[in-house]
Amino acid sequence: MQQALAANTDLRAAAGNIERALAGQDYADAARNPTTSLQATTTYSRRSAEEELRPGKALSNNFVYGLGAGIAYQVDLFGQISRTIESADADTGAARAAYDATRVTVVAETTRAYLDVCSCGREIAVAQRSVALLEKSTELTRALVRAGRGSTLDTTRASNAQKRVALYRLAVLTGHAPEDFPHAVQSCDQEPQLARPIPVRDGASLLRRRPDIRRSEFELHSATARIGVATALPEGHAGCIDRLGRTQ
Template sequence: MTLFKPETGSACAVPSRRRKTWLRLGAGLMAATLLGACSVGPDYQRPDVSVPGKWRNTTGETPASVPQLANWWTQLGDAQLNSLISLAVQNNLDVRTAKAKVREARASYKQASSSLFPSLDGAAGLTRSKSSGSDSVGTLWNGGFDAAWEIDIFGANRRAKEAAKYGLDAAEEELRASLLTLIGDLATNYVEARGFQQRLKLAQDTAKSQQSSADLIRKRFQAGSSSGLDVANAEGQAASTEANIPALKTALAASMHRLSVLTGQQPTALTDRLLASSRIPTPKLPIPVGIPASILLTRPDVRLAERQLAEATAKIGQATAARYPSVSLTGSIGTAAADIGDLGKNSSISWAFGPSLSVPIFNAGKLAAGVEIAEAQRDQYFLAYQASVLTALEDVENALVGFTQERKRVASQRRSAESYKSAAELSRSLYQTGAASFLDALDAERSTYSAEDTLIQSRVRLTTYYIALQKALGGGWTGKVETDKPEVVDKNTGPHLSVAY
């Protein structure tokens, strides 16, 4: 802030001259505003990306009709899964972190937007002074305002605002991507947990049945109607099946723990809730998959990469503008008086106004290098955007192949399990009549257990491929997500006494 006492006859003391000054000021501001429409650097355009006209691995079960991506998990018909997903959307820590990033990006956008407007600061002060050899003490009261406005002639501030807006868009897409990943991971772990429950029950029931058979063979051996080899084989098979139970319990517990953490809770929070076994969710056919071009609109990671490319492009203009002159308008008005009552009087008021020009003349290539850095970063985001599209296409094709082939595998495994079950029943009947050896019956039981266990795993993989397909197509949460609420609410943030530690 500049404070001075105007000389007699200065512009601030002559009304007519003051009017001329303000007229010139207005004309200058108008010209500066018109010049402010100029921008340097490339204007962003969404790049054209070549994608196939249709998916290669679609079948009659996965037609190219419009996909039903909104709340796709409800198609599995599992109320417990629906409830857990709603809970996770509210409490998951990764999602809450993404919400905080949206708030940060929104604040950054506001901050960048403020650079387009003038700034005004006020100040006040009191000075007490005493000259050498004098007994009197002088008092000077002063106050005033400083104003500054950088005229954005070459668009540096507008490019910064543009980049911040793209950054806000990217943060919102990152939130959507977090939700997509969360829902996919939770659904996958839920299906796996149900699979482990069914496999555990199968192992427990089979081991119990095999142990009963082993007890029966032991009694027959004691009665002399069976051999010790049959007893050893029967007990060995029962023990082998029992050995699978601890591993299945461990895997089931890990899935439940993961589900609890995904919902933002401590690992064992959902154990009791999920304790009762339930069916493995199965998707309903057909499953529409749309066309490849739709992923450019539905995949949040692709849209995130595109917004990041736009942000990087805007930053090139910001770096380019730094190589051009910059113009600022500064002004101040101040008042000073020996008595506080005299402040604001005409004789104690001073003002100053004027433009300032800054021209980069020599910086050893620093500013040019800044442009090159921004361009190289833009190229990286351009390639990242292309990579995200290719990855999305790959994910869909992989999921389509996996889902189609796993359906065939489930059908084959179902026939296999049914055949082995019939063979086991027949072998037991033949063994009891003496028409077949115990090893034949034992082998049939072992094959039946293996086929049924594999069938359960195949059914889990089928639903998992369905989940992967929905993720690959960009299906996710379509409900409202509150991003304004902070995680930490600070108290007593105004002026207060410091506490020493």
């Protein structure tokens, strides 16, 4: 499981989506804070005598410096900022739920592939024991096998092929070649048993734990919040507020 989780590229992409959602959340939160600006200028020119309160006096060229500072704060009169933050928070929750869903899928597929390897190994062992019993049976049984009773051998060949496919699936999931697997994996002939029952509990708690449902709920929440952002400014007030410079 640890190898599969470390090698899976979908999980790395899902983790990157979480980082992107967190960055968007920080950007949305920053809109609640005041913004400042600082501007410095310099020019080489001749100021007028009237500007220097010395009419009629010839002035020489000099460097003129200017410095300006400003501060602005957007008043969230119609809830535009709060709805943007709400949407960003929901996007982060959806990204986390998508990561959890991908993790569950990777674990489930790795478990299924490993169980297939062990199951096929058990079937191969059963088929081989059946062949050994046939070899020790009477001439009548040997005659029946020669006459077409070859099902056990067919089962052995089919199980070997299925086991090889399961090993290839494990290779893809864990990022290894099938021949690099430990001997215990390749020679597994008995499926692992649960040490205790899975604590599923009631259906409502199961639904609350499912990451795909949580992701859908967060995506719905984000979509409704974006609708609130789009409808936060009435048409009649948007132009006036824009001219006052209180919103973007």
